[in-house]
Every structure is written in structure tokens, then in C-alpha cells.
Amino acid sequence: MFTNFFYLLRRKKVPVSITEWMALIDALSRGFAFSSLDTFYYLARSILVKSEGYFDQYDSAFEEYFGGIETSERFRDEVLEWLKDPVNRIELTEDEVTRLGWSDFDYLTETHQQKMMELRERRDGEASTFDSYDVDPERIRFGGTSIYKSALQVAKERKFRNYRSDVVLDVRSFQTALKRLRRLSRIGPEDELDLDATIDHTCKNAGDLEFKWRRARKNAVKLLLFMDVGGSMSPYAKLCGRLFSAAHAATHFKDFKYYYFHNCIYDSVFEDIERNEVTNTSHLLNTLDSDHKVIFLGDACMGDEELTMKYGAIYYYERNEVPGIVWFQRISDHFKRVVWLNPEDLSEWNHPTIKMIRRIFPMFELTLEGLDAAISMLIARY
Amino acid sequence: MSERKFDRFMGTQKYIVSEPLKNAVNVAIALQRPLLVKGEPGTGKTLLAHNIALGLDKELIVWNIKSTSTAQDGLYIYDTVQRLNDSRFGDGDVSDIKQYIKLGKLGMAFTHSERVVLILDEIDKADVEFPNDLLNELDEMSFHIHETNETINAKHRPIVVITSNSEKELPDAFLRRCIFHYIEFPDETLMEEIVMVHFPEIKKDLLREVLKKFYLLRGINEFRKKPSTSELLDWIQALNAGGISCEDVSDEIPFLGVLLKKEADYEHFISKGAEASRA
Known part of the structure; x- marks a missing residue:
């Protein structure tokens, strides 16, 4: 039953396993969906999807698979329920009563929407008989049991889009990810x-x-962060700022150092964002242990000459004797674990300098998934 | 509708549940799987367990997970130090290991004479391996005490509720065994209901004004921590205690500190949000 829905979810990258699918079938066979698509929507979601990060993919799969199916049973039941109360019958005009014929269910269903409109209008005028029907255009409530938007409407809304783990990142999600960056060892008193x-x-x-x-x-992880600032990175300033605050607020690192650079690293890196104070890159390589975990944060987009040429630096006064790519190689040789996080979309990654840098450092997208993958690489043992 | 033999949770007077959440709870109870609840802080994740216990008239066992918690703590603790001490000073019967085995929260839930509700609160606080260590125990609802060579089997499978603030990702193998529900932030209509449950005597106009201000604050995306349901309820209580009238709330936001907990948010609101609220 619905087996294709299972595969559709998997195609949409929702991690659903057979165990969970069997649980759903079990629940269905016990009648938990009450033969209603709406209940099924939430039932299947609570059993199959285990993170709000995947709700959006679920919604889109649900819409694709079940789109076009109307749940008429519910409307019918509601109207019947509504008619059970004689008070309501009085509310209908005689004309309506004759037209309905009381047993014409199909007709009832058809006119249900119209009935709702009338209810709304009346609600505005006099509230007496309809007190138990808290009717407003957004939400319809019958005699205490609430009816939310139908499943397809909910699915179509795609309101969980912002929870998708591959799009938005806030400080907290960065922190969550960085927390994984730890290796416990016995230190201290x-x-x-x-x-x-x-x-x-x-x-x-x-x-x-x-x-x-x-x-x-205690955690023995030492973190070294290099951040590209200014120029082409400006659009990502906010995003990078969040990663930085997360790393800065994380108290679990044994050591945390950060430096700034513009486009490419040469003889020196900057200690502050205004690029006033400098530290020699070779000094860093000499003084920092090779077990520092290194994260580069930059778009890796620059002119070819900035990366590969002697004196290629973007600032004329920074007469670099050694091309940037050599410095990158030296950093890669010195530190055991280095990753590069790139805020640029994956589709932009055919830029020549990105290609070159990717040959030196493993590069990941600056998304939650990318960061997770990057961190797995940083903490992996040999 | 067919007859259902299991306990059905319908919400309680003090706790308003949405239909999907109610269904999730009932499915979890029926399939005998742990219910994993996530959601913004202050949306009533912990309260849910309390109210399941209340609604079904079961005893509640709370296991507050801390960063130092281990799976073993929940099963049992073998009080070796006490035993050593007793052997040293000759108190108690040292040969009876049983009396030095102290059951943890999970053990208590398993051995309880009735079905209980067990909440593992904020499971993400613990070490990343913590959920994995509990996989089998939650699956089989049994564990083994090595010291006494005794197996504790659950007399009645407890109803397990697990809450998480997603500070740490939970392992897939663990997630696979759970029923998951994400508590969305309530919309204005539901919020009105929630407030009415807690403050039945609140005046309509004040409530409307309060909710207007509250959702205005929630709408400010720059906040690091948006005010949540529990803060709203605190705020209304503060307004009540201070005898603040509806007009006062519409002019300004009294007791702003109850709603905004971060200094940065507070300053941001004072500088920017104030104009918006008057507009």
C-alpha cells in the first residue's frame, strides 16, 4: 500500500527506513488513519519523518503523491453531524429543506461550502445559536472538535520550508554542529x-x-578558523558572522584561534576584521600543533593570478614572493585536518580557483549538511 | 470506528493539544514506541508528559537528562562505595549485593506495578552516545543487572516521552524507533485558547491587546530568542499582578523583561522595535 510514496520520500532525500514503513503499515492496519487523508498526513509524518528539517520534503512528496484526492467523507460527516441538532434545521429555510430532501448526501456535500459561507455571514449578525461553532474564514470549528486545514492544504503551504536543513542556518544550528567537534581525553586536575x-x-x-x-x-579539540572578509564575501557576511559567533560561544574547545584574510592567504594573515594587525603565516605554521582542526571559510573565488602568481595579491603593497596556492599547500601539509566551507552555491563551484583549491582542501557547502560532513571529516580518526 | 483497547489521550483541562499531536501521542501509545517531541523552547514539551500522565491517570516518572547523565544511571547504580564502607565498618549485610543495587528512573518505570509515563527530558543535553546506549533497553524494555545476574523486564511497558531541543543530533538508529512530533508555535486562535485555560477571568480586550503585542514581538526576526508561550503566560501573570489595564498595554509594553531574556534583544527592541509598536 502506498509503496511508491515510500520511494518518493526516499527520492526526496527523506531518510525513511523499512522499519518505519512497517510501523506505518502496522498503524494503518489498526485503523489509525480513520480512513482520512488528513489524519494520514500527520500519522505518516510522525512515524516516518524524524526531524522538522525534513518536513518540507515530506510536504512536497505528499502533495506530489496525493495531490488531487479530495476527502469528501469528512465534509459529509460534518454536515450530517450538524444536521443532527434540530436547532440547526430551524436555521434552514423551508426552501433549503425541500431542496436538500434530507437524504441527498451528494447534494449536501456539494452545498457544504456554500453553507459554510452562510454560517460566516450569520455569525457576523447574531451569534446566539452558533456559539459552539467558532467559525472564522481561516479556521472552522464544529462543536468542539477542531478541524484544521486539510492535509493537502497543509502540504501545499510548505510552511516548514524554513526548517529545511539544507537551507537556513542560525547560530544555534552552527553551535549544534560544532558541538560534535570534540574528542574527549583526560586532562585537568x-x-x-x-x-x-x-x-x-x-x-x-x-x-x-x-x-x-x-x-x-575533557575536550581536546583545538580549532583554527580562517575567514575570508570583504569583497565578494560581503553578501555572506551575516552567515559567516553566525558561524563565527557559534564557534566563539562554544566553550568546549581547548583552544580556539581565528584569523582573517582577503581572497587568498599569503605571507601574513590578519588578526582583526579591519585588517590592521597581522600575524605571519609561517609563524602560525611553526607555533601551532598539527592537530589543530582547521576550517577555512571563504568563497574561494578570485582572479587566477591572485592564487597562482608571485606578486599576485589583490593589494599592490602586499608583494608576495610566494603564490597563495603554495601557502594553501603548506597549510594543508602542516595540519592533519583541514576543511574549506564555501557559502557559494554548489552550482557556482566550477569557478577555476574553486577547482584549484578543492584539489588541496576538501570543500563543503556552508549548509547544515555541509557543515556536518565537514565536521565528520575533521574528527575522523585515521 | 473500531474498538481500541489501548489508553487514549484526549488532552486535559489545563493543556490544549492540537489534533496532530493528540494523534501522535495515541499512535505512540498504541504502537508502544517512544514519542520524541521537539519544538521551540517554551512550547510545552515537558508539560505534555505531565499531562499525558494526568489525562490517563498514570504515575509520572521524570528523568531529567544532564550533560553528565549516562544510560547506566537510568538503569541501575551499584553503590560500591557504600558496600566498601559497610565492609570496612561492618554495617549491613555485605554479602547481599542486591541491597546495593539502586534502580534508576528507567528501572523504576520497568518495575512499577502499574503502567507509568516516563519522560526523558532534554535528551540532547547528554553525551552524543547516550541515546545509542538506550536503544536496546527502550526496544526490549528490559535490561540485565550483571552484579546479581538478574534481568529486569518491564511488567508494563511504560509510555515513554522524550523531549529534545535539538542541541545535538540524535542518532538515526534511535530515531527510527521513535514516533516524532514537532510542536509548532501556536497561532493566535490556539494561543487565545491556551491563555483562556490558564487565565479564565482575563478580559477580552486585554487579551486581544496582549496577543497583538506578543505576536508583534514574535514577528521581529532579529531577536536571538523570541518570546514563547510560557513567557507569554508569565507576562500575563505579571500584568495581572501589577493591575495593568488594557490601555497601558496598547501604549507601551510593561514588564518587557519578562518577554525578552537577552540583553541584545532588549536593546534591539528599545532602539528599533519601539517605533514599530507605535505604528
Whole structure:
């Protein structure tokens, strides 16, 4: 049943597994969908989709698969329910009663929409008999049970678009991602009770208690961030700013250093965003351990000569004896783990300098998925 | 509609549930799978478990997960230090290991004589491996105590609710076993209902004004932390206590600090938002 919907979801990159699909079938066979498309929408979503990040893909798949199917049963049930109350019948004109004939369900369904309009109008005038029907154009409520927009309407709305993990990123999502960047090792003061050692020593001590302490596990990851500022990066300033604040606010790094550059790295990098204070790149390479995790953040788009030529730097006064690409290579050689995050869309990645830099550093898109992949690469053991 | 044998959650007087959430809860109960609830802070994730327990008249066991929590804490703790101490000073029967096994929250839920509601609150606070360590226990609803060679089987599978603020991604294998629901931020109509439940005596015009101001604040995208339902309720309580009238709220926003918790947001609003609110 609906097996193609399962494959459609998978094609839309929603990670659905067979276990979950079986659970859905189980739920369906027990009648949880109440034969209603609306209930099915939420039922299937809660069982199959495990992150609001995929709701949008789910919505789009749902619309594609179930689009065009109307749930008429619900309308009919509602109207019947509504008619059960004799008070409501009084509200109908005699003409309406004769036209309805009371048993003509199809006709009832057809005129249901029209009825709703009337309800709305009356609501404006007198509220007495319709108190239990909280009717407003946006939401319709019958006798206490709420009816939200139909599933297809919800799906069409695609209101979870902003939750898609491959588009928007805020500081928090960066933080979440950066939190994964950790490797625990025992450092710091000996303030944790080492139970096994305590037992061992106590036994050796003929049962006389002897406490043993050890160092707590702390994160040993050191992070080095190089950020491209100015020029072509300006449109991404906000996005990059968020990554920076996330990294800066993360307290779990053993060491966190950041430097700025413009387009390409040469003999020196900047310590501040205004590019006043400089640090020698070779100094960095000499003083920083090779186990620093390095993240480059830049669009990697520049003139060919800026990357490959001696004296190619964009600023005439920065007479670089060594071409930028050599510096990149040196950084790549020195540090064990380096990744490049690129805010440019993947479709722009055929730019010549991007291609060249990608040969040196693994490059990822600056999206949540890209960042996750990048971090997996940074913490991977050999 | 066919007869259903399982407990059905219908919401409680103090807690308004949307139809999809209600269904998610019931499906989770019927399929006997943990319900994973995500959503903005302050949308009532934790309260949901409390109200499931209340609505179904079950006991609630709360396991607040902390960054130091391990899966083992939830199962049982073997109090070795106490045993060592007893052996040293001759108190208690040291040969009976059983009395040094203290069941954790999960263990308590399993051994309870009735079906209980168990909430694992803020599971994302714990170490990234934490959910993986609980996979089997939540699946089989049983665990083994090595020290006494005893297997604890759940007498009645507890109704498990798990909340997460997505600070950490949960592992796929774990997610696969859950029913997932994302609590959306309530729209104005639902919010009105929620407020009415908590403050039945609130005046209509004040409520309208309050909600107008509240959604205006929520509409400011530059905020680092948007005010949430629980803050709105606090705010109304503050307004009540301060005897603030409807007119006062329409002119300015009294007790702004109740709604905005970040200094940056506060300043941003004072500088920019103030004009917008008057407009």
C-alpha cells in the first residue's frame, strides 16, 4: 500500500527506513488513519519523518503523491453531524429543506461550502445559536472538535520550508554542529573518583578504604578558523558572522584561534576584521600543533593570478614572493585536518580557483549538511 | 470506528493539544514506541508528559537528562562505595549485593506495578552516545543487572516521552524507533485558547491587546530568542499582578523583561522595535 510514496520520500532525500514503513503499515492496519487523508498526513509524518528539517520534503512528496484526492467523507460527516441538532434545521429555510430532501448526501456535500459561507455571514449578525461553532474564514470549528486545514492544504503551504536543513542556518544550528567537534581525553586536575582503582587499592589494603582519583574527560579539540572578509564575501557576511559567533560561544574547545584574510592567504594573515594587525603565516605554521582542526571559510573565488602568481595579491603593497596556492599547500601539509566551507552555491563551484583549491582542501557547502560532513571529516580518526 | 483497547489521550483541562499531536501521542501509545517531541523552547514539551500522565491517570516518572547523565544511571547504580564502607565498618549485610543495587528512573518505570509515563527530558543535553546506549533497553524494555545476574523486564511497558531541543543530533538508529512530533508555535486562535485555560477571568480586550503585542514581538526576526508561550503566560501573570489595564498595554509594553531574556534583544527592541509598536 502506498509503496511508491515510500520511494518518493526516499527520492526526496527523506531518510525513511523499512522499519518505519512497517510501523506505518502496522498503524494503518489498526485503523489509525480513520480512513482520512488528513489524519494520514500527520500519522505518516510522525512515524516516518524524524526531524522538522525534513518536513518540507515530506510536504512536497505528499502533495506530489496525493495531490488531487479530495476527502469528501469528512465534509459529509460534518454536515450530517450538524444536521443532527434540530436547532440547526430551524436555521434552514423551508426552501433549503425541500431542496436538500434530507437524504441527498451528494447534494449536501456539494452545498457544504456554500453553507459554510452562510454560517460566516450569520455569525457576523447574531451569534446566539452558533456559539459552539467558532467559525472564522481561516479556521472552522464544529462543536468542539477542531478541524484544521486539510492535509493537502497543509502540504501545499510548505510552511516548514524554513526548517529545511539544507537551507537556513542560525547560530544555534552552527553551535549544534560544532558541538560534535570534540574528542574527549583526560586532562585537568585529578578530581574524579576512579572506582576500579579505588576497589583495587582498598582490597590490597586489606579492606581499608583508599580512594583513588583521576582526571576528568575533557575536550581536546583545538580549532583554527580562517575567514575570508570583504569583497565578494560581503553578501555572506551575516552567515559567516553566525558561524563565527557559534564557534566563539562554544566553550568546549581547548583552544580556539581565528584569523582573517582577503581572497587568498599569503605571507601574513590578519588578526582583526579591519585588517590592521597581522600575524605571519609561517609563524602560525611553526607555533601551532598539527592537530589543530582547521576550517577555512571563504568563497574561494578570485582572479587566477591572485592564487597562482608571485606578486599576485589583490593589494599592490602586499608583494608576495610566494603564490597563495603554495601557502594553501603548506597549510594543508602542516595540519592533519583541514576543511574549506564555501557559502557559494554548489552550482557556482566550477569557478577555476574553486577547482584549484578543492584539489588541496576538501570543500563543503556552508549548509547544515555541509557543515556536518565537514565536521565528520575533521574528527575522523585515521 | 473500531474498538481500541489501548489508553487514549484526549488532552486535559489545563493543556490544549492540537489534533496532530493528540494523534501522535495515541499512535505512540498504541504502537508502544517512544514519542520524541521537539519544538521551540517554551512550547510545552515537558508539560505534555505531565499531562499525558494526568489525562490517563498514570504515575509520572521524570528523568531529567544532564550533560553528565549516562544510560547506566537510568538503569541501575551499584553503590560500591557504600558496600566498601559497610565492609570496612561492618554495617549491613555485605554479602547481599542486591541491597546495593539502586534502580534508576528507567528501572523504576520497568518495575512499577502499574503502567507509568516516563519522560526523558532534554535528551540532547547528554553525551552524543547516550541515546545509542538506550536503544536496546527502550526496544526490549528490559535490561540485565550483571552484579546479581538478574534481568529486569518491564511488567508494563511504560509510555515513554522524550523531549529534545535539538542541541545535538540524535542518532538515526534511535530515531527510527521513535514516533516524532514537532510542536509548532501556536497561532493566535490556539494561543487565545491556551491563555483562556490558564487565565479564565482575563478580559477580552486585554487579551486581544496582549496577543497583538506578543505576536508583534514574535514577528521581529532579529531577536536571538523570541518570546514563547510560557513567557507569554508569565507576562500575563505579571500584568495581572501589577493591575495593568488594557490601555497601558496598547501604549507601551510593561514588564518587557519578562518577554525578552537577552540583553541584545532588549536593546534591539528599545532602539528599533519601539517605533514599530507605535505604528
